[in-house]
Structures are given as C-alpha cells and as structure tokens.
Amino acid sequence: MKTADPELMRAINRFHVVDAIRRFGPIARVEICERTELSPTTVSAITAALIDDRLIMPIAIGGVRDETARGRPRVQLTLNPDAAYVVGVKLAPDQITVATTNFRADVLESLTVPVRLARQSAAVIADLVEDGVRRSVADAGLTMAQVAGVCVGLPGIVARDAGVCRRSPIFGERDVPFAAALAARLAVPVTLDNDVNLVTLAEHWFGRGRGLDDFLVVSVEQSLGLGIIHRGEVFRAPNGLGPDLGDLLVRTPTGADVRLGEVASGAAILAEIAARSEPERAELLTGSGRGIIVARDLAEAGDADVTAVLAQAGVALGLVVANLIALFAPPRIILVGAVVDFGPPFLGPLTRTVEAWTPGGLGDVTEIVHQRWGDDIWARGAAAMTLRNLYGSPWNTTGPVTRRPPR
Amino acid sequence: MKTADPELMRAINRFHVVDAIRRFGPIARVEICERTELSPTTVSAITAALIDDRLIMPIAIGGVRDETARGRPRVQLTLNPDAAYVVGVKLAPDQITVATTNFRADVLESLTVPVRLARQSAAVIADLVEDGVRRSVADAGLTMAQVAGVCVGLPGIVARDAGVCRRSPIFGERDVPFAAALAARLAVPVTLDNDVNLVTLAEHWFGRGRGLDDFLVVSVEQSLGLGIIHRGEVFRAPNGLGPDLGDLLVRTPTGADVRLGEVASGAAILAEIAARSEPERAELLTGSGRGIIVARDLAEAGDADVTAVLAQAGVALGLVVANLIALFAPPRIILVGAVVDFGPPFLGPLTRTVEAWTPGGLGDVTEIVHQRWGDDIWARGAAAMTLRNLYGSPWNTTGPVTRRPPR
DNA sequence: TTCTTTATTTCGTGTCACAAATTAAAGCTG
C-alpha cells in the first residue's frame, strides 16, 4: 500500500469531490459537503482548484429553485464536458465498435465496422482499429491531439497492466501486445481490458449497478464473460488479469467435462442450433454476423430446436451463476448480452436453475436482473474506464492549492 | 470510502510501521524507512508514539552486528509481546481448539476439547467454548481482563459483520448469533469468521503466503473451504460473508448435479469409504473423530477402495481448482487440511486434473503447493485475525503525536 | 583524542483539513 502524505490526502479528497460531481452533478458545493462529509472549507478549496483547471465549471442559471427558497442561491457545479475527450473501442468477433466521448462520458460519435476479425492478424486488426478511431474522432469534430486516451475492450484473457491480450477469440495469436501496437499507431495512451470489465463499469456508472458497491455482471455474447464490482471498484486478479467465464468447467448431462463457453456462449448456441438445422438455415445462423438475429426470430416463432438449445444453455449457465453466488454472495447479478436478450426461453431455465441450486442460507442475498443495451454501451464503458483513470491521474493533480494566484 | 484527513494519514502510516515490525522485526528504524518508504523523521515520530503506548519496544542488545560495522549502532524494535493478549477458537465437527496468544501471535497455551458439536445446541456450544477459553486463558497465567478479544472460526457461511453464522455443519440451527452469545458470556469483544479465512491469514502471516499479496487457500477438512488474499487483504463478500467451497456445484460422472461437499470433503470421503467397507471398519471410520487417521493408515497400506475414493475426490476438487484459477488467476494456491495430508493418493489426481484443465493462457500463472499444519494453526489464525484488528483500532490510535509529554 | 560513519532526533517549512468568523446573495418585512 502507498504511504500517506498530504498529497495523497488531497488526491483522495479531490477524487471524492470529482466523483460526487460526476454522479450527482450538477450539484452545489453544500451538497458535495453532505455527500462526501468533507467540510465546506475543503470543498471550497478543492472545487476552486478544479475550476482553475477547467475540469469542472459553475452553471450560470441555478436551475429549478425551490419556491420557498431563501438565502444565497446555490451555485451548481458540473463536469466540464470539454475538459477532455476519450475513445472507447470494443472488439467483437464480427465487428468493431468505436465511440468518442467527452469528459462526462456522453457519446459524441459512435461507429460500427462489421468485420470478421478472427480471420485477420493482430497487425491488421490494429490497423482497422486505428482507422476506426481516427474516423470517429474526426466525425466528432476533434483532432487526435485532443484525445486524452483510448481504451480497448475485447473478450478473452487480458493482462491489463501489461497491455497484453493473453488469449482471445479475436486473435489467432497468443500474447498480443495490442495496447503498445495501437499506442504506436495513434500516439495516444492506450489501455487494454477485458470487454466485460467495461460493460461492468458502464453498469456501475449508468446502468443497474448505479449506487451499488458490490455486484456481478455476467455477459452472454458470442463469448461469455464475468465482471465484478467489489467495494465500488472493478475487481481484478493480479496482473490485471480478467476472468473468462467461458473457461469455467462444467459437465454435460452425459458426464463429459467441457468449458462453459462450449455450451452456453452465443457462438456455441448458434453452432448447436445450426447442427440441428438443414444446411440452408445453418449457413444463415453461422455464416454472417447476423446469426443471433436469425435465431431470435426462430425463438419468437417458437421453434422447438432453438428453444431446447436455449434451455440447455440456460441451465448450464444457471449452475455457474449459482456457484458465483456461493463464491461472491453479491446483492445483485446483472445479466447482459445478445443471448440474454432472447428473454424467457433462455432466462426462464436459467433463473429456475439458480433458484433450485442457490446454497442454503444465501437464498435472500442475490437478486438477478437483466439489462438490454445497444452496441455502443461497451464502447461507452471503455471511455468511462479511461475517464476513471483521468479523474485521479497526475494531470489532474493540481499540486498545492495555495499556488493559485490570489487574484 | 472514508474521507482523508491528517488523522487517517497518521493511521495509515502507523499501520505500515506496525506491520513492518510485525513482519520483519526485530527491525531498526532505518530499515523501517526503507521498507515503508517513509522518511526517518516520520518513522521516528511514529515509533516514539508506539513505544509510549507500549505496543513496541527497543531491544537491549543490538543482535549480531556486522563485523565491519561503523557508526551509531541500530536499535532493533520489536512488538511488545505483552501489549495485549487474544484468544482464537476453531470449531470443527468433532472438536474445539482454543489458543491463547500474545501480541506477537505466539501461542502461549492451546487446548483441544474432543466433542461432537453437531449434536449440541448453539447455547451448549457457547457454554463449551466459554469454558475452553477461560481454561486456556487461566493456563496461560492470564485473567480474562487481560484479553483484548476473541475470534471464533467455524466452517459454513458466516456473516462476519453481524457476528452471525448463517449455516454451518456445526450448528443444527440457522442464523445463530454466536458472537453476541459468546460476548455476553465472556464480557470480551468477540468476532466470528469463516474458519478458512483464519487459516488463510495464518498462511499470510506465518506460512506459505508470506510476502505474497495474492493467493488462495483451499482447505479440505471435514468440510471444504476457500480463503482469498487479494491485494494483501482477506477478500470478503458483502456483509463479510465467506464463501463455502462445499456449496459449489459439480456433476458426477453419471451426470447428476451435487455439491462439491458431497464428493470431496473429508466427511464425504469417509462416508464413501465406509459404504464400501464391512460394518466393523465402517464404524471405525465414521463413528469416532478418528476416521481420518484410520483412513490414512488404510491409504498407506495401499487399500484399493480408499485409493479409488481419494482419487475420485481429487479429480472433483481438481476441476474446481481449475475453475478458481480461471476466476482469480492467483500466483499461488495453498492446499491445507487433513485430507490434503493424505498426499499422493489425493494430490496426484488433483494436480493432474488441474494441469489438464487449466485454461489456456493461464498455464504459467498459478503454482499449487500444500502445507501441513498442526491443529492449533487455525486457532492461531483466529488470534492473528483479532490482532489484525487491534493493530489498526482506536486504542491503538494514540491521537495527536504532539500531545506526548515533552519530558 | 580526534576523525569518520551511521542512526536517530530536532528544527523549520509547507500542505492539508477544519472550525469559526466573515462575506455574499438572495428573500422577507414593515
């Protein structure tokens, strides 16, 4: 742990203030005092420094003032949306999504490039991402010089600290130093992260995890993922390794050991439905990037094969979710991803399995919810991840407050 | 998160100093500076306050001084062993272990009461523990007034913050407020914790987890448990809930879903061996508390039934361990407990299974070791858990350093 | 004895949070 000195003290309190403004802004200084339990003096000093640095700004009009309001009106403070810009990138097997956001994580521009990445080398993918980022930034009316950072999310095992992707369905290769590759192309700081960590942060900031300090996110897209918020922070294994839920071992009803990803991932589900279909439908399901949509139509039409496969996957995932409850006892588990969006045919078996197998004594602990997102939430999460770092980073560290001009 | 003020600053740094002395003591102030990266000024001030409070003390003789040493000799500092005394208690299905330790977590006295707890009510168990604690404290030549705290560890699901045992093989009842019950009897602060968290802390302080900031402990006793050290701290679910590894779901080779505890726990293993034995041996295995010892003799004699059951349990646990690696990617997993002590018949199948199923890309991450402990390590861990709290607690909080008399 | 070296303490400075007092900016009152 870092040793404590006045600078750390200031950094902590400044982070609290910025965080309060991000979460509850526009917000007046008095309210910041209440939320953070800092004294008015301290809040005043910190906000003055932040305004000096143009990270936050007072809002001209006081907003809706209470009818019966008395006294000096409150000055609302808000993040300066133009304090910085960041770019989030999400790599999926069949597409790249890029989003450019401002300092408030509002998406200014997002674009999706449909491309089957698995067939390409890491170098080519880096080229494609570079093009996407440059285009998105330009479309937002910005230049790369204004971009403070880029975060890339992708499925698989990612060593975040090193910026290396150990293994991913995206890359044929192992141990791809993708962050460095992209940083070299864009001349901007790049972080690499597990994609589910990004959607998890997005849930924490904008979604169903708002206000919660502990929850899990289980993502069922083409591949499976797990994100953990523990004590208000994204939980990471040493080296910043992210867990890959698809790697968990389960046994099929016949007693064979397989990875969960071979049973309950979007890819596996589509493959299984395809295997049970005539060739024409099979190609529709696995050939293009639209397999999930085809399958959803079939499910809605009540296709027995599809229903059976979804139910089987739901049960398999349900057992794993029951295990996650046993391990983490989270107040909430948020299910996200295209497969979750199938709804009852998948969620029904899943929740019934969870209920049946949740360990005794933990029955009342965990609530399971699901959330439907557009494509760009992942990229927005990536942007948020970059901002999360900026809020507490050195260029935010104003140095001693007293250095401000006495005006 | 707590807001930062000078007092917090001091508390953090004081903890670092105490922790350095605990881990590396006897240790001189200069070395504390190096280890903690605090300035000599700060270390001097903090150690002076600690000496004032009699939590630490200078050692008279400087120890082995280097031949070529020059200059003013270093003064070694060490924890004052008599600064406080704590008691650790471990509840197992067939015995209670109590250990009284000093402020350095040296065991002064330990005793084991063989008693089949499962048959008794929580009130009776509390009585028994009270007697054990009073006896152990008296044997150590202390009075209860000198005891700063008691920590009780037991298997099952424990809500540490509330001091409530949600469910345990020890108690027939659910939601037993055992901490309160014992505190009322002993008039001393009592904390309740999952037993594996205690042995995990013991590993961190005295065992194979020393110097590691991240590792897992998997315990295979009568029941199964998991302990996690994450960033140097015991990882706890919200509410201080501890995970119970025995609750994890696995499938048997025939495809049935069962809890891991029904396959790979000591209790399950003994029951299965007994089921394969003639009545006389069966009773030996499950009747008294000595079943494990009987089984170990059988295993050493090469009994085929025993070997087969152990192998089966090892494989089941191996699959779970592979999953834990997928989730936590820890640098080390420490296996402990009576069943682990069977050695190769159990560990062989386990490690082979882990190796076979560790997710690709994580093959080089985790090292699996095992550790043999005496009975009282659990109780020593419980004592350490209490000390862990004392080191940072209010009575340690000297208040402003400057308030010291100028002498 | 008088250096030299190393450990520890003292002194002085700068940062910080915060309580108390002050100022600011409104609405209310007669």
Next chain:
DNA sequence: CAGCTTTAATTTGTGACACGAAATAAAGAA
C-alpha cells in the same frame, strides 16, 4: 426601499502531519 433573515460560500486562524536539512548520538578507526 432600507434593514432583517436565511442560506451559501469564502476567508482567517489553528493544529496535525510529513519531510528536508541540520543537529546530535553513538559507535569504530586513526
């Protein structure tokens, strides 16, 4: 509209802290 009240925000003054620089302590070496 001039005071009064109320609430928000800032300024002032104080105490705690970490730390660099200088001083002191306690040894061995010359």
